[in-house]
Amino acid sequence: MNKLIKIVFLFAIISLSFLRFSAQENTFDWSSPVEKTEEEKLSKIVSLGEKGTLVLLKNKNKKEVRVDAYDKELKFLHSRNIATKGTILECFRLGESLAVFYLYFNPISKKDELNCKLVTTEGEKEVKIAESVVIKNLHNSFKVNVSPNFNYLVAVTEKPHKEGKKEVVVLSLFDKDLNLIRSKSYMMNSIYSMKRKINVPIVNNKGEIYILKRYRAKTQSQYYVLNYTTSNAITFSLFKLNYKPILDAQYALDNEGDLLVGGTFSSPNSKKAEGVYIAKFHASSKPQFRQEYPFRQETMVAFVSEKSLRKNGLGLPNFKTRELLVQKEGYALILEHRERLANAKSSVKIDKRDGIIVLSFDQKGNYIWDVALHFNQYDKEDNGYWNSYICYNDTANNRLIVAYNEVGYFDKKADNNFGEKTTVGARKITISNQGNIEKGIVKDCFVGAPMDLIISPKVSLFNSTEHFIIAEPQDKKLYILGEVGVEG
Numbered sequence: 001m002n003k004l005i006k007i008v009f010l011f012a013i014i015s016l017s018f019l020r021f022s023a024q025e026n027t028f029d030w031s032s033p034v035e036k037t038e039e040e041k042l043s044k045i046v047s048l049g050e051k052g053t054l055v056l057l058k059n060k061n062k063k064e065v066r067v068d069a070y071d072k073e074l075k076f077l078h079s080r081n082i083a084t085k086g087t088i089l090e091c092f093r094l095g096e097s098l099a100v101f102y103l104y105f106n107p108i109s110k111k112d113e114l115n116c117k118l119v120t121t122e123g124e125k126e127v128k129i130a131e132s133v134v135i136k137n138l139h140n141s142f143k144v145n146v147s148p149n150f151n152y153l154v155a156v157t158e159k160p161h162k163e164g165k166k167e168v169v170v171l172s173l174f175d176k177d178l179n180l181i182r183s184k185s186y187m188m189n190s191i192y193s194m195k196r197k198i199n200v201p202i203v204n205n206k207g208e209i210y211i212l213k214r215y216r217a218k219t220q221s222q223y224y225v226l227n228y229t230t231s232n233a234i235t236f237s238l239f240k241l242n243y244k245p246i247l248d249a250q251y252a253l254d255n256e257g258d259l260l261v262g263g264t265f266s267s268p269n270s271k272k273a274e275g276v277y278i279a280k281f282h283a284s285s286k287p288q289f290r291q292e293y294p295f296r297q298e299t300m301v302a303f304v305s306e307k308s309l310r311k312n313g314l315g316l317p318n319f320k321t322r323e324l325l326v327q328k329e330g331y332a333l334i335l336e337h338r339e340r341l342a343n344a345k346s347s348v349k350i351d352k353r354d355g356i357i358v359l360s361f362d363q364k365g366n367y368i369w370d371v372a373l374h375f376n377q378y379d380k381e382d383n384g385y386w387n388s389y390i391c392y393n394d395t396a397n398n399r400l401i402v403a404y405n406e407v408g409y410f411d412k413k414a415d416n417n418f419g420e421k422t423t424v425g426a427r428k429i430t431i432s433n434q435g436n437i438e439k440g441i442v443k444d445c446f447v448g449a450p451m452d453l454i455i456s457p458k459v460s461l462f463n464s465t466e467h468f469i470i471a472e473p474q475d476k477k478l479y480i481l482g483e484v485g486v487e488g
Contacts, residue, residue: 272315351384
């Protein structure tokens with residue numbers, strides 16, 4: 001750690017010494033500030049449970065990642081730089097370790113390699129996960145993912161593009177120590193090889209593998225679901241809706257390890273979302289259920305005027321599916337508005353977020369309710385750096401919590417006193433299990449901090465037991481790690 005970071009820590013320990021404040025129903029515990037450079041981008045928060053928490057910062061050269069380690073009390077322990085000889089693909093927790101996956105072309109063997117650095121408190125272990133020969137200067141690509149319990153790794157090798165040939169993938173399953181459990185090559189007979197391949201690998205806690213695939217056929221996207229079972233069998237089938245083409249898709253695994261897929265649909269050759277769907281798959285690629293719902297009129301007019309709907313047709317432009325959440329008694333689908341506005345008379349671009357739509361379904365995919373939440377975010381200076389949001393399950397109280405920064409919008413009301421040391425305030429919306437909304441603000445969470453701060457919702461970790469966020473000053477030269485406590 002350089003001298004400047006040591007000075008920052010000394011100052012922070014004296015003046016900050018872990019902020020602990022109450023903000024409505026939330027408590028916030030903050031670490032001391034840590035310096036970061038312009039070459040380092042906050043990437044991910046990784047929890048190691050009782051062993052503490054890691055904050056990952058990727059370098060712009062894409063070959064290095066900085067790992068900042070904290071104990072359970074958010075006390076900074078050390079900073080460690082993990083360098084690779086290739087391009088970093090992903091970083092995950094695997095077992096009790098941090099797994100850093102990177103791509104490398106071996107000039108001697110003429111093979112593309114997928115390698116992993118397994119980082120523990122004792123040191124680093126490097127393992128070659130997969131390799132495949134380069135054919136006529138056409139390279140392989142790789143995808144990886146980890147099971148929710150961190151005990152399994154799935155790696156997919158996508159073979160080089162061959163004009164007029166079928167797409168071929170190799171599916172491999174590893175344990176948490178990177179020992180190979182099973183592997184199989186598969187040719188997708190129903191589709192041709194493409195230069196750009198979209199295969200999303202998913203593995204559950206049983207070691208069952210799914211692939212959610214998008215395939216572009218002329219002007220339409222087709223979706224497929226592949227399942228690689230523990231008995232070494234593979235099923236592969238087209239996933240489609242009754243009348244409308246799928247516009248986008250997100251996935252989740254339920255508590256039994258079944259695959260959930262949800263998203264929006266549109267009319268042919270349209271980019272406007274006209275409704276949503278949700279489907280569930282067991283250990284085969286045939287859905288257990290598939291439900292489709294057009295948007296209610298009330299939902300659409302929350303963001304688009306009735307006049308515009310009459311003139312331009314039904315649907316919501318610039319809305320895409322952000323996430324699919326598993327809840328106690330069903331599922332929640334989150335749709336997000338995102339738009340980049342350009343001023344023809346100037347070079348200024350505005351990153352606009354009108355808000356989100358939250359839709360609730362029961363365990364069979366039956367629609368229950370939906371709510372439209374307005375954010376009114378207009379970021380003119382930071383290219384949308386601050387105007388994202390956090391949505392997570394408050395499992396103990398069986399409700400959803402949504403928090404977002406009030407970027408570019410300020411309503412002069414008494415409740416807008418977000419507290420001292422707050423550069424851009426955050427609003428909070430609580431959504432009950434019945435779809436009732438309670439709006440409020442995140443107040444006084446930075447009182448006593450040595451600088452003005454903003455919550456950075458793009459880098460967070462929220463699950464049923466852990467709630468971690470990042471806060472930064474306006475110049476982004478420092479960051480602090482925070483833990484959010486939810487009172488029952």
